[in-house]
Amino acid sequence: MRTELKRSENRFSICLAGNPNVGKSTVFNRLTGLRQHTGNWTGKTVEPARGQWKRECATYEVVDLPGVYALSGGTPEERVAVDYLEREAPDCLVVILDATALERTLSLALELRQYHDNLVLCMNLMDEAERLGLRPNCAALAEALHVPVVPTRADQPASVERLRHVVEVACMRRRGDMPGANAPTGAGARDAERQTAEERMLEAAELAGTVCPAQPSPRRNWDRILLGKWTAWPITLFLLFCLFAITIWGANLPSAQLERLFSRLQVWLDVLLSGLSPAFRSLLLDGLYGTTAKVVAVMLPPMAIFFPLFSVLEDLGLLPRLAFLLDRPFAACGSCGRQGLCMCMGCGCNAVGVTGCRIIPDERERLAAILTNALVPCNGRFPTLILLAGVLLERNGQFHPLTAAAVLTGFLVLSAAVTLGSTALLRRTILRGGTGSFILELPPFRRPRLAQLLVRSVLDRTLRVLGRAVTVAAPAGILIWTLAHVRVGSEALLPLLARWLDPAAVLMGLSGVLLLAFLLSFPANELLLPLTVLIGTAGTVITDGGETVATLRALGVGPQMALCAAVFTLFHWPCSTTVLTVWHETRRWKWTLLSVLYPTAVGVLLCMALHLGLQLLG
Amino acid sequence: MSRNMAELRAGERGWVCALRLSPLRAAPLLRLGLFPGTEVQCLLRSPLGDPTAYRFRGTTVAVRREDAAGIDVMAERDANPMGWEEKQCAQS
Known part of the structure; x- marks a missing residue:
C-alpha cells in the first residue's frame, strides 16, 4: 500500500x-x-x-x-x-x-x-x-x-x-x-x-x-411492427434501400464538385511546379496527386453520408434486431444471427467487420464469419459497383440514382446469399462442429444523439478510413505511374502486363486491364476505378472526372463485362488491411491465407460460370 | 402440468421451474438471470419462426427454440386457466 x-x-x-x-x-x-x-x-x-x-x-x-x-x-x-x-x-x-x-x-x-x-x-x-x-x-x-x-x-x-x-x-x-x-x-x-x-x-x-417499487409503464412496442411476421422483411429491405439511395443520390453532386476542384488545383500546381523536369512533374502530378485526388473525390462524399446514417441505425438498436431476424437462415447454415451484424459492419469496412466477429462466442462459427466477411462489399467498393451499375443500366448517358440504389441492394442480397452458402460450406467441411447457442439481448430503442453521432462518425470513421486510403493511394500512385512509364522494348510495362493477363481475364469475362487493376488495388479497393482508367489510357490521367461511365465504355467495358466485373468486385481477395486484421484476429497463417484464397476462388468460379452462361445465351 | 418455454404463446407469461440444459448452454441464460422462479413473458417470434424474444427481469432476450425447449415453465394458461381465457377473449 x-x-x-x-x-x-x-x-x-x-x-x-x-x-x-x-x-x-x-x-x-x-x-x-x-x-x-x-x-x-x-x-x-x-x-x-x-x-x-x-x-x-x-x-x-x-x-x-x-x-x-x-x-x-x-x-x-x-x-x-x-x-x-x-x-x-x-x-x-x-x-x-x-x-x-x-x-x-x-x-x-x-x-x-x-x-x-x-x-x-x-x-x-x-x-x-x-x-x-x-x-x-x-x-x-x-x-x-x-x-x-x-x-x-x-x-x-x-x-x-x-x-x-x-x-x-x-x-x-x-x-x-x-x-x-x-x-x-x-x-x-x-x-x-x-x-x-x-x-x-x-x-x-x-x-x-x-x-424502485413502481412497475414500468408499458412502452410503445415498436418491435411488434419492426419484427412482425409480415412487416419485418419489407421494412428491412426498405431501410437498406433507403440507406443506399440517400448515399448514392447525396454523393453524386459533391463528388463531381470535388473532382472539378481537384482538377482546377492540378492546373495551379502545374504552374507552380513548372521549374521541375517534365518527367518528375508528371510523376508528382499524374502519379501522386492524380491518384490521391481521385480516391478522395470518389470516396469522401459517400462515406460522409453512409457512416452517419449507419450510426443512426446502430444507435436506434436496429442491428441486434437484424440479427434476430436473420438468425434462422444463419442457423440453417451452422452459424448464428450475430454473423449478420458482422456483415453489416463489413459494409462499412471489412477490417472492422472482421474485428467485429469477436461478438460470436463459438470458435468455429467465429472463424467461418471471419473467412467470409470479405464477401460483403465494403464502402470502398460501393463507388465501383455504382459505376458498373451505371454501365449496365445507362441509356442516353443518364441513369436514375434510385435505379442504382436498387441494383446495389440487389448486389448486396447476392453477396449475402453467397456469404450464407459459403458459411454452410465451411461449417460442413473444414470447420465442422457442434452449433453454439444464440442468446442475444434486444436493447430498448434509444434516441440517437445527433450531435455526438455526427462528430463521431465523421471524425472517427470517415477521416480514419479516408486517411488510410490516402496513405495507401499516394505510394500506389507513384508505383503505378512508374509501371506505366517504364518501358520494355517499345512498350510501357502496364499495357504489357495487361495484355499478358488478358487470356486469363477473358475466361472470367473481364479484360486484362480490369484484372490488372483488381490486382493492383490490393492496398485499397477504392483504387480500382482510378487504376482502370489509368491503365487503360496508359498513364495519362483523365481529368474531366464527370464522365467515368463514358470513360469505361471507351475502354471497352460493355454491359456483359460490367456484370462480370461487378461480381468480381463483390467476390475477390480482401484488401491488405483486412488481411492484416484477419491475421491479428486468428494468429494463424492457415486462416489468413484461406481468407484470401476462398473469396478469390468464389469470384473466379462465379465469373467464369457467368461468362459462360452469357456466351451460351448469346 | 409442466410445459417448456418454447411452448409459450406470444404474449403469454410463465414461471421457470427447471433448466434441463448442459452447463455450457445454460450459462448465458443464468447470467442474464433466468433461474427457476423467474417470471418470463414470451414477446414475439421471429418472422421465420425462430428465435423467439422473451422478456424477463426487465430485459428482452432472443432465445432459440432448442434452448427454450430445455427450460420447463409453469405456463399462465395452466396456472390460471380462467384468467388466461379472459385475457384471450379480451385480446380477440
Missing part, C-alpha cells in the same frame, strides 16, 4: 464496469471527453478503452471494461474484466446501473463487491426511467449497500460532473488523504463471498423492489 502511494501519488486509476447496453461507453466519453465508439449491441467493447481527466494536479485514469452480465461465466469479456480487476487493482470501481432494469444490473454490482472494496454506483439512464414512470430512490440504495450512488441522465451531460466529483472523493478517501479514511466501505463484501449467482440475483431482485 505504502509503495503504491509513493509510486503514483497523484495518479488514480478508476475502472468502469457494467452490463452491456447500460450506456457505459457514453458515461466514459463524458467523463474523459474521448469519443469512444458506442454501439447499441452486446459485445461492443472487447478491449478495455482508456482515458483520463485531470483536476488540480491529480490525474484520474479511467479504464472502460467490456460490458459483462456477471464475472464467473467465462466469456472472453468476462475474463478481460476479471483479469484487469485482479492485476491492476484500481483505486475506485464505478459500476454503471441501468435505472430501467435495476434488478439485473444490481446483481453485477453485488458480485463486484467481492472483487473490490471501493465501489461507486452510477444510476444511469434516469431520464429514460422517468419516461417509463420509474423513480428509483438512489438514497435508499446507497444506504442499503453503504456505497455512494450517483444518478446520471443522458439528456444532461452536466450530471456526469457530480459522478466525477464523487469518484475523486472516493479515490482520495481510499488513499487516506481525507478524513474517514479507513471507513469500512465494503462491510457486506465478506458476506457476499459466499453468495451463489442465484442468491445474488434474488438479493438484487429484493433490493430493486425496495429501491
Whole structure:
C-alpha cells in the first residue's frame, strides 16, 4: 500500500464496469471527453478503452471494461474484466446501473463487491426511467449497500460532473488523504463471498423492489411492427434501400464538385511546379496527386453520408434486431444471427467487420464469419459497383440514382446469399462442429444523439478510413505511374502486363486491364476505378472526372463485362488491411491465407460460370 | 402440468421451474438471470419462426427454440386457466 502511494501519488486509476447496453461507453466519453465508439449491441467493447481527466494536479485514469452480465461465466469479456480487476487493482470501481432494469444490473454490482472494496454506483439512464414512470430512490440504495450512488441522465451531460466529483472523493478517501479514511466501505463484501449467482440475483431482485417499487409503464412496442411476421422483411429491405439511395443520390453532386476542384488545383500546381523536369512533374502530378485526388473525390462524399446514417441505425438498436431476424437462415447454415451484424459492419469496412466477429462466442462459427466477411462489399467498393451499375443500366448517358440504389441492394442480397452458402460450406467441411447457442439481448430503442453521432462518425470513421486510403493511394500512385512509364522494348510495362493477363481475364469475362487493376488495388479497393482508367489510357490521367461511365465504355467495358466485373468486385481477395486484421484476429497463417484464397476462388468460379452462361445465351 | 418455454404463446407469461440444459448452454441464460422462479413473458417470434424474444427481469432476450425447449415453465394458461381465457377473449 505504502509503495503504491509513493509510486503514483497523484495518479488514480478508476475502472468502469457494467452490463452491456447500460450506456457505459457514453458515461466514459463524458467523463474523459474521448469519443469512444458506442454501439447499441452486446459485445461492443472487447478491449478495455482508456482515458483520463485531470483536476488540480491529480490525474484520474479511467479504464472502460467490456460490458459483462456477471464475472464467473467465462466469456472472453468476462475474463478481460476479471483479469484487469485482479492485476491492476484500481483505486475506485464505478459500476454503471441501468435505472430501467435495476434488478439485473444490481446483481453485477453485488458480485463486484467481492472483487473490490471501493465501489461507486452510477444510476444511469434516469431520464429514460422517468419516461417509463420509474423513480428509483438512489438514497435508499446507497444506504442499503453503504456505497455512494450517483444518478446520471443522458439528456444532461452536466450530471456526469457530480459522478466525477464523487469518484475523486472516493479515490482520495481510499488513499487516506481525507478524513474517514479507513471507513469500512465494503462491510457486506465478506458476506457476499459466499453468495451463489442465484442468491445474488434474488438479493438484487429484493433490493430493486425496495429501491424502485413502481412497475414500468408499458412502452410503445415498436418491435411488434419492426419484427412482425409480415412487416419485418419489407421494412428491412426498405431501410437498406433507403440507406443506399440517400448515399448514392447525396454523393453524386459533391463528388463531381470535388473532382472539378481537384482538377482546377492540378492546373495551379502545374504552374507552380513548372521549374521541375517534365518527367518528375508528371510523376508528382499524374502519379501522386492524380491518384490521391481521385480516391478522395470518389470516396469522401459517400462515406460522409453512409457512416452517419449507419450510426443512426446502430444507435436506434436496429442491428441486434437484424440479427434476430436473420438468425434462422444463419442457423440453417451452422452459424448464428450475430454473423449478420458482422456483415453489416463489413459494409462499412471489412477490417472492422472482421474485428467485429469477436461478438460470436463459438470458435468455429467465429472463424467461418471471419473467412467470409470479405464477401460483403465494403464502402470502398460501393463507388465501383455504382459505376458498373451505371454501365449496365445507362441509356442516353443518364441513369436514375434510385435505379442504382436498387441494383446495389440487389448486389448486396447476392453477396449475402453467397456469404450464407459459403458459411454452410465451411461449417460442413473444414470447420465442422457442434452449433453454439444464440442468446442475444434486444436493447430498448434509444434516441440517437445527433450531435455526438455526427462528430463521431465523421471524425472517427470517415477521416480514419479516408486517411488510410490516402496513405495507401499516394505510394500506389507513384508505383503505378512508374509501371506505366517504364518501358520494355517499345512498350510501357502496364499495357504489357495487361495484355499478358488478358487470356486469363477473358475466361472470367473481364479484360486484362480490369484484372490488372483488381490486382493492383490490393492496398485499397477504392483504387480500382482510378487504376482502370489509368491503365487503360496508359498513364495519362483523365481529368474531366464527370464522365467515368463514358470513360469505361471507351475502354471497352460493355454491359456483359460490367456484370462480370461487378461480381468480381463483390467476390475477390480482401484488401491488405483486412488481411492484416484477419491475421491479428486468428494468429494463424492457415486462416489468413484461406481468407484470401476462398473469396478469390468464389469470384473466379462465379465469373467464369457467368461468362459462360452469357456466351451460351448469346 | 409442466410445459417448456418454447411452448409459450406470444404474449403469454410463465414461471421457470427447471433448466434441463448442459452447463455450457445454460450459462448465458443464468447470467442474464433466468433461474427457476423467474417470471418470463414470451414477446414475439421471429418472422421465420425462430428465435423467439422473451422478456424477463426487465430485459428482452432472443432465445432459440432448442434452448427454450430445455427450460420447463409453469405456463399462465395452466396456472390460471380462467384468467388466461379472459385475457384471450379480451385480446380477440
